[in-house]
Each structure stands twice: as C-alpha cells, then as structure tokens.
Amino acid sequence: MAGNSFGQLFRITTFGESHGPAIGVIIDGCPSNLEIDTKFIQSELDKRKPGQSKITTQRKESDSVQILSGIFEGKTTGTPIALNILNEDQKSQDYSHIKDTYRPSHADYTYDYKYSHRDYRGGGRSSARETVARVAAGAIAKILLQQIGIEIFAHVSAVGNINAPRLERNSVNELLQIREGNIVRCADPVTAERMIEHIDQIRKEGDTIGGKISCVIRNCPVGLGDPVFDKLHADLGKAMLSINAVHGFEYGSGFSGSEMRGSEHNDIIIPNASTDSVNKPFKTSTNFSGGIQGGISNGMEIFFQVAFKPVATIMQNQNTVNAEGIPAEIKGKGRHDPCVVPRAVAIVEAMAALVLADHYLRNKTVIL
Amino acid sequence: MAGNSFGQLFRITTFGESHGPAIGVIIDGCPSNLEIDTKFIQSELDKRKPGQSKITTQRKESDSVQILSGIFEGKTTGTPIALNILNEDQKSQDYSHIKDTYRPSHADYTYDYKYSHRDYRGGGRSSARETVARVAAGAIAKILLQQIGIEIFAHVSAVGNINAPRLERNSVNELLQIREGNIVRCADPVTAERMIEHIDQIRKEGDTIGGKISCVIRNCPVGLGDPVFDKLHADLGKAMLSINAVHGFEYGSGFSGSEMRGSEHNDIIIPNASTDSVNKPFKTSTNFSGGIQGGISNGMEIFFQVAFKPVATIMQNQNTVNAEGIPAEIKGKGRHDPCVVPRAVAIVEAMAALVLADHYLRNKTVIL
Amino acid sequence: MAGNSFGQLFRITTFGESHGPAIGVIIDGCPSNLEIDTKFIQSELDKRKPGQSKITTQRKESDSVQILSGIFEGKTTGTPIALNILNEDQKSQDYSHIKDTYRPSHADYTYDYKYSHRDYRGGGRSSARETVARVAAGAIAKILLQQIGIEIFAHVSAVGNINAPRLERNSVNELLQIREGNIVRCADPVTAERMIEHIDQIRKEGDTIGGKISCVIRNCPVGLGDPVFDKLHADLGKAMLSINAVHGFEYGSGFSGSEMRGSEHNDIIIPNASTDSVNKPFKTSTNFSGGIQGGISNGMEIFFQVAFKPVATIMQNQNTVNAEGIPAEIKGKGRHDPCVVPRAVAIVEAMAALVLADHYLRNKTVIL
C-alpha cells in the first residue's frame, strides 16, 4: 500500500518508469462478462499519447496496449486484468544532465531525498508517462459505465487566462465531435483557436503555460458515493489531485460558491417529469450542488473543474543545485509539452471513470 | 469499508448520528508511548463546539470526550484508542417536520434513496455533528505531530466576498493568539470585524453565507507523501473535500497557477542556510509548489485553501417535495449556524493533522 | 491498519482492554434495512459470558450491549453500527502481581517488548475478553445471513483426548437444542458428560486442558470466496487463528486428507435433485472438499475444525522472569477458565458469520 493502487472494489495498481521497459496496470475487481473492445482502449490511449500535434511533445510512442490476463474470448472473466504498454522512444541520454542536478519544480529532489536511489531518466516514476496506465484502465471502467448509461465528458476549459464559455447542452457525442475537431480539445471552436495560438506562441518562447479542464458526468444513477469520508466528490477530488501538475479541484458551485448566500445557493427539489434510463423521481431547479448532496449523487449532472500548473520543463536556463548542494544551471532538453491540458483530457476522463466504476460496485452492497 | 474510515496506518473509523446516543471514533495505529493530555483534546473540541458565540448556532453541547481504551496511565499503549462523545442537547422534535420532507441542498433525499431507511433527526449521519469525532481524533494526531515539530494552523480567510490579506510570517503561537482573539477565527483582526458584522447581518436576515479557510503546515520533514495516487496534496484534498459543505480545494499556486507560465511558476532550488529541527538541505526561492513536489513534501511551508458553500438550512420558506413527490414548503427550525467557517477551522486542522500523521508513519517504511 | 479490523465490505473494528471502561466494535458496511433483534445479540453474548457454569470462570459480567449508532427504529440504516459493552466485574488488584512479572505462555512479554508500555491488568488488549466484541458483531452478521438462509453451527468436538463422534445429520435447530442442553456445549450428550467430568477434575488440580471445536455451515450459496488469496477457507482460517489460544485449523479432509490418494479424495459431481432455497444445480457424492473448491463455496456443507491449546493461567506455581530478567515465581490468581472451548463456541460461530457476511457482500459485485 505504498500509494500505487486506487479504488476499493474496482481497484487498479500501476507500475513502471518512463524509461523502463514498460508501463502497466492490474485491474482487480472488474466484473465478469464485460465485452472488451481493444480498439476502444487504444483509441483512448491515442488521445493521451505524445506526438499528436504541433502543440504537444514531439516524442513518438505508439502506446500499444497488450492484454496479459483477465480477458478471454473478448470478455472479462472476473480475474485480474493486466494491461502492458511497452516504452519505445526512449532517448535516455537526453537525461544524463539531470542525473545529479535537480530540475526546479520537478520531483527529482523529493524522490532522491525520500528513496535515496531513483531512476532519474525522464523523471522515472514521477513522469506523467505513468498516466498511460491510468488511461488504459480508465477505458475498461468506461466500458463498464457504458453498460449502465453513465457518460463522461471532459474538455479544456482554459489555457492561461483564455477561458472557454460554459458548455452548451449538446449531447456527449456532439461535444466529443467538436472537441476532437481541434488539437487543443476545447469544446468551443472559437476559443480553441485562440488557445492553440497562445500555446504555440509560448512554445516558441521556450516557455510553458497552465490551464484548466472541466468535466461533466451525465446519467449517473442516484445513490453513488459513500459517506462520510468517501464522498463521491472527495474521491473525484483525490483522483484529480493525483494527476501530475494538478493544483486545484472544485465541483458544483466550487470556489465561487463560498461567496454565495444559502437562499441563492440552495437547489430547490422538484418532481422529475422526464423518463430517464435511470430511476430518478426528483430533480433540482438549479444545480449548485454539482449533482452531489451529502457526498451521494442525486441524479443531476455532476460537474467539476481541475486546475493544472504550467509544465516545469522549460527551454530556458534556470538556476538550481545538484545533489551535493553546489549551484548549477539547467535547461530543458528533449521533447516536452508546452501545455499539458490537451493530452490530460483523456486522463481526467479516465480517473473520473475509475471513481464512478468503483462507487457503482460499492453501491451494490448497500442493500441486501 | 463503507466509507467511515480514513487513513492507512494512522487510521480512524467514526460512528454516530447527530441525535443518537453518542458520536465517536476508533483510532487504530497510533504509536505507543505518546503522552496524551486530555485537556488538549477537550480544548480542540471546544473550538468546534456549538454555542460559542453570537455568530454560531445557539445549540448547547458540552462535547466532553470519554476515553474508552488505548490510553493507560496517561500514555498510548499502541492498542486502538476509542473516544466517545455523548450527545446531550437533542431536541429531536425540532426535526419531525423533515421526517418526510426533503430539505433543499441537504442529504435527506440522497440518503433516503440510497439506504431506504434513515435516521432523519438532525440529518443523522449526514450532520456535520459527525466532525466532532474527527476533531477528537485529530487532537491525538496533533500530539503525535508535536513530537516531530510539525505545526498546523488554519484560519478563516474569507466570509462571502470579504477576504483576509495573506498571512503575516508570525509564529504559529502568535497566529493562534490573534485568531482566538475574535469569534470568527480570522488571523487578521481588522478583517475579522468586517466578517463578524457581515455574518451577523446575514443571520438577522434568516440567511447563511459561504466562506474559505486557509491552512499552513510548517516544519514538515522532507519526504512525506506517496506517489502516485497517494500524493500528499491528493490526500489533503480528499480529507478537506470529505468535510461537510466543502466545494473546492487548492494548494500552492492553486487555481491562479493555471494562468501562469512555467518561467514564473518554477520554484528555484537554493541551499538552505538555516538550521531547522528537521533535516532540510535545500529550500526554494519561491513556493508556488506549496511545499509539495511530485506529491512529496519538500520541506517548505505547505499551504492550501478550502472553499465552503453556504449552510443549507435557512430561516426562510423554501419550496421542496416530500418522499411521495408532493410539493411542500419548508423552513429551517432549530438552532443553526449562519456561517460554518468559524467552527470549521478546528475541523480543517484536524483533518490535516490526520493526513500528516498517517504519512509520517507511512514514510517510516520506505527505508529498511 | 494496526490489526484491529477484520473483513473487507462487512468490516469490523474492535477496541477495548479487559480492565478498561468498555469493550466495543464498529461494524462498517452492514446493509441497511436489516431488522435487528437486540435480544438475539444479547443471547449470543450470554453464550460467551463468564460465570455460566462450574466449568467456566466464576467472574461475573452481565455483558450487556449498548447500541450507539447505526440502528434506527429497530432497523439498520447502512451507517456504522457501534456496539459497546461496559466492563463491570474488574478486580484489577488481582493483577498487581503481573505488573512486572511475565506469565508463561501469555502475551505479557511480547506486548511489553513491542509497545514498551502496556495495560497489564488482566492481559489488557491481549485478554480473550476482546472477543466479546466479536460475538456482538457476529450476531449482526448472523442476522444478515439468516435473511439468505445460511446456517452456522459449532460445538465442542474434543476436550483433551476425549473426542465427540461425527455430527449426526440433525437440523441446526435440533443440534442447538442438544448442545445447549449441556454446559460443555457438545452436540453429543454422552461425550458431553465425560468432557464435563474431565474438565472438573482438571480444574480441581489447578490445571487447564485444551480442546477442539467443529463448525458446519449449511445452505451456503455457490460462489462465495475470492480467488486467489481470499479463498473462503483461507479467510475462515485466518478468522479462527485470530481467536485467542487457537493453534490449528483444518477444513474438509484436513490433515487426514494429506494421507489420501486422489482417487479416493476426489468428490464426484452429480446433479442435485433436491429443491433448496439456494440455486444449486449440482452436488458431490462425497465431500472431502469441505464445501469449497478453488476457494469458492460449491453449495455443499462447509465444515472445519479448530484446535485450542490449554489456557495458560494455571493455579500452580511456575518459574518465570520479571521485566528486568530476574527469576521469579508466579501463580494464577483470580478466576479463570480451566478449559476455554465451551465459551469459545460462540466466538467460532461469530467469526465464521463475519467471514460469510463479508464474502456474501463481496460476491454481489462480481456480476454487473
């Protein structure tokens, strides 16, 4: 339990360093008899993989997934699912300069201090490359959620101070088409253009920029989430905060809700006239609660936002120290992302899917 | 594992409903030989207890803690510590009107749907009264952290849109004195006055208001936090989001960090000249990382902010439905807080202490 | 996670020392809407309580259970169930002689060495008095299992070298009546007489004697147990071995199975003609597998046997050392059991019920 597992009943354990032989994941607790479309897993990985466009890293990884166990004749067997992704485009010599020199705002120093011995190549275990395993596992979780009708959609809602307008009430399929129609993965095409231009400019300056990702979850049944510590939004929050570079999480009214009065913030409950696939007798006229009350989903749309700091590796000289404490200068080498959010959309969706799949299974044990 | 436990090695499990006989907690994994000052536990509980001032609920609870096990002759024995707090001032008849009618933005509906059977009196398990157990357990965690020198300080940084200035670099003892010098628990006395006035006004209108709490952790050793899912800030985030009414969490640069460039956000590493109680060879010239890099503490001050929505119970008529779906009107009865943050300061500190105590113990097993 | 919790989904955490104010348990994960008959919990506790007969300790404890949470209007609410049993008949002065002197084959020395500080009175946490909490929690588990039709029955199958014949195929109700008809709790009245006489003789000699308990589980659905580590019999084994004084566990053919050939040991599968309450298409013509194959219940009767060593406290002088290593002499004081098995029958049943309730819930998540 050294922190490489996530989830209680739909539980993943990831392994692998960025420049080791492989990155992978074991999923324990996936129900049997789910039909697994390997092409879908691959298409999810493709949204995260490097080298997709001019605004992502130019490193090339095919990120092809191998299934080592748990799936037989196209269906899950209820036994552990092991997924393996070989590392290919490793230019480990790109990293010899950081063997003994700590990169600012990276985990080099903290890993070295904690473990005394680390695989420094490309950040090793602290590299965001680890998230490829999360996306692979998240794809299996999404397949599970599709059976229930739960839909998850995330997109880039901000790059630096360029913010996208609120999501229109399109279907998730429509939103996906719009989002995948631009390389920054924003559901508003006009804003997307400005974001891309901005990232491209920053990239040319050898700099990086932060951003935000918004996520909605639709058709979630009422009742997911376990009080009092494992509230649905608490587990979503932890899931998001565990993603590299994330510095903030808010759901529903979020930080702005702290400025509101109860009389405006309260979501009035009304009968639900519509006939959903899920059994939902009530809805609320507003949704400042973000679809979650008392830590339990209430059937309304769940939505949250995640803040990413700028990528730490910049193509500029920076002062630092080496392990002996001697001042040194360092400059990013290799091929890095000027802005992490376009590729992180797949990671946010994957982590959200893992939380929901877990709580869906947990909720099955509440009633005898 | 239905969500009522928190922590891996310093692990708490809480029980109790707001109008049941008692609320309590078992702490499993507290090291032996810690001297426990019962008066300190009580003083922590007193900061959270109702009826403290004109801006908190007028409900009266002595919140006296009973120690049922795990402490012998004033010291922990390494066995489970059970703490029990009897419920006293229960006016259960205050709640008969919500037996069948769902209060807006409360957990009545979601609990009813999930469990089919609930203790509706005062919100039962969904009541923030549950946090009394967290504060009791957090006091034990604080005693553990005192041995290591770790200090935790939280205060009310915002009420509505009244924001406190950034914390001065006073000592934690000085900050505590300032904070406890006003009933809103803000470390800036001038802002505190405005906050109190604002809450009092809102209370008179039968309304409620949200707010924010900021927390700093000082003298944290380098190395706490477990990659990749149990990053220190991810566990802090989950801890905070599990507190009633919390809608957002950010650490270090937080949401504003998403608007920054890497060249301004990166924290340059420099040798540490000062002689701390903890072994810290390096520090950083800025601290946008909030004391955590790669999920592991780097020895700098850890800081984060928590956003609370306004209390849902207001003294105004609101529309809603009952369990049969028939429209109804509801109005808050009983004695409620117009703003939750003054009493939540103790809860934020307690949850932070629990996370740090847990990760302190976890870190002891990284090296043979 | 310092070892005071048991179970994954139906999870108990116990607390309390033998001479502290109380012993208790939190059950987290019990489904909602179970009707709880408090009298049933009490009747289970009465089977374990001291002072029942001439062959048990003469210590008097009413072992009255208090329900602190989780049950409302007679039914579980899905929230943590806290059960509390006050310690009453504490003659702590009986134990002053063991404050600094280690009793042979007790846990005095190992606790002292591990924790450096211990509640020595009556063994503190190492006392079998802790099992009162298990029996209380086990009663709730039994109520859950009654809903499914699962029946558990244990009895004393051996005292010293006096062995009971194999159980007749009576109903569990009949067996219970026979067992409770004698003070040693053996389902064979003739053997019971010999056992009682033997224990009484040994008691008079100031000595103690070991014994065995056999347990059967009937009407267990097919499919309980999780490969590969959480096999049903592995969890039953751990449950039994965690009971004070247990030195051995075997299920099905057990130790004697190791002397058999595959051709005689294999259980031939045949269609099941009978119409059970549970859906069981097949049965086996023999049952050397003890109702479990590959760690998963196969619908046949589950049975196992547990070996208890003799109680360590004897009314005879024994040599030992004190904490400083100086040789000392010690003799049992107070009121102790000459043979533990009559009172342990309730504990074996409780632990078995906890394992089955847990695996019943776990099995609900295997199929979507």
Place this chain on the structure above:
Amino acid sequence: MAGNSFGQLFRITTFGESHGPAIGVIIDGCPSNLEIDTKFIQSELDKRKPGQSKITTQRKESDSVQILSGIFEGKTTGTPIALNILNEDQKSQDYSHIKDTYRPSHADYTYDYKYSHRDYRGGGRSSARETVARVAAGAIAKILLQQIGIEIFAHVSAVGNINAPRLERNSVNELLQIREGNIVRCADPVTAERMIEHIDQIRKEGDTIGGKISCVIRNCPVGLGDPVFDKLHADLGKAMLSINAVHGFEYGSGFSGSEMRGSEHNDIIIPNASTDSVNKPFKTSTNFSGGIQGGISNGMEIFFQVAFKPVATIMQNQNTVNAEGIPAEIKGKGRHDPCVVPRAVAIVEAMAALVLADHYLRNKTVIL
C-alpha cells in the same frame, strides 16, 4: 480488492492465467536500496518449476523472470516492482475436453457458477501455475529478510502416511543442502528415498497422493505480528491456506496441543544467555508456543505445518457432469504432478517470507 492482493505494507498483486500470455506480480511497498540479485529470484523459481524430475509434471517451462519496473542499476527504488513470467509450454488443446465438463475436485464448476465466463484452459486462474508469481515476489521478500537475518526453511515432512522425523538442529544452509540433495525435498535422506519410491509407484498407477510441508523461521526479531486480528500466525495461516490444495495449518503444538494440559504446555521464560544478531533478552525452555505469543513473535523459532490434499487430476476415468448437467466421464490428460509437495516447498517459503516482510515493515510504525 477482489482477492488478488496480499499483504498490507509489503503488498503483492498477482495476475495471469495458466494458458494466457503471462503470469506476473506487482510488489508495492518494497523499501528502496535493496540489492536485487536476479539470479536468486531465478533459482527460487527453478525450485517450483515443472519438469524437474521424474516425480513432478513433465511439462516444460523455463519460468524466466522479466523485471519491468522498480529496480534500477541493481537496486530497488521504492517504486512498484513488476515481475513478469511468460507462459511457454502451453498445449491448450490438452484442455478442450474440459471446456464444458467439470473435473471432480477442481474449481471448474465453482468458477463457472461464480463468473459465468472462464478461461478453462489448464484451469486458467485457478491453476497452481499462479503460484509462480508468489515465488518471484517471495524471492524479493527473502532478500529483504536476509538484511535482517531472518531465515526461512521448509521441507516435505510427509508424503501420504510416510512421515519424516523431526528436523535436526542443523543450520539452514546445511538443511538446504540435504533437502536439495533429493528430488522430493525432504530434509531426511532416508525418508526421502521412501517418499520418492511411494510417489513413483502412485504415479504409475495413474493416481496422486497428498502430503505435508513443515516450515521453520529462525532469527525472527521479537515483536512481529499485530493483535488482534493480524496475529502473526493468523497471517501465516491465511497465507498457507491460500495455496492451492492446502487443507490444514497448525503452528507450535498445533492439533496435538489441544490434548495437552496447561502445566505441560506452558513455556517457562528464562534469561537468554546467547548473543544473537537480534536483541532477545529472554527465551523459553520449551517452545509449544511455536515462537509466537499473543500473535507476536517472541524470538524463539517459529514453526508450522501445512497439509496438502492429493492432486485432483488423476489418470483414471472418473464420473462427472457437464455444464448442462448431463453425466459425463473424464480422465486426466496432459502432464500433471502425482504429488504436489516437492514443488510446493518453494511456495510455502515464499508465502512465509511475504508475511514476515510485511510484518517487519508494519512493526516499524509502532514506536514513533
């Protein structure tokens, strides 16, 4: 948490089916800076691998271990260690006859009922081939224990009713040499001859035979084991019972202890004159406690015995049913072990090592 993980702090998760592409394991929580000799891991696997001698299955697997993560420049980094063993000698067509027909005393029926969909080839996940992952992980645990000086030694103590005499007080190295000097892995060469002859005879008859393995743990520090549920022997018991074909576990005086009196069973404590590598002030003049008191190691030799039922696959016709309930006849095909214990010695040692490594780390958090 579907049962494929074992351990709390030194935690393994295994995956893989007998005829899938690979079997493997992730170890999470191994301390950093351990030097890992890959040849040692391989030598452990070689003791378990098929095709070693005339009395084991003739199936050929090289069982070569690949290290996918967690070890860098020959030393552990504190990150998850992933070990992968490719399946090679798969004759899946050997198993077409069991696709729809349930083998007696195998897990075919229970897996099919529980999961509705299974990889039937060679037993899939229920195959003892899964234990190759345990032995690989156990080798890492053994390397950790070597640093502390803990020694583990198991051998075949019985085949059918041929029992080996009690172990002589040789050193573990000497015992290992004797044991590896015969193909049945018994530490008594004379008994070994009789066992080999017996197995060979049974093999020729197309039958199988059960057996027992005894294990000793030496130089264990005082203090390992967590009361009350995670007693050291309870975790050892679960570990052993989770191994395929195990039907019984006893430690110390075991089942025969249940026939003893307290006055003969109690282990008298005496000062420890010898100067061990571990700090042990006391020893006991006898050791019926098997080195564990109150669930905590007392520094004496830990010993236990494990009973294995005969292998279910026999080369004889047996009656059974198919999934539709139609009577069928089945006969073992392929290459199977006539007696499992010679290859299981490595598995018993591996599981014991995993338990001890876990409790060694757990014990580091008991004192601040």
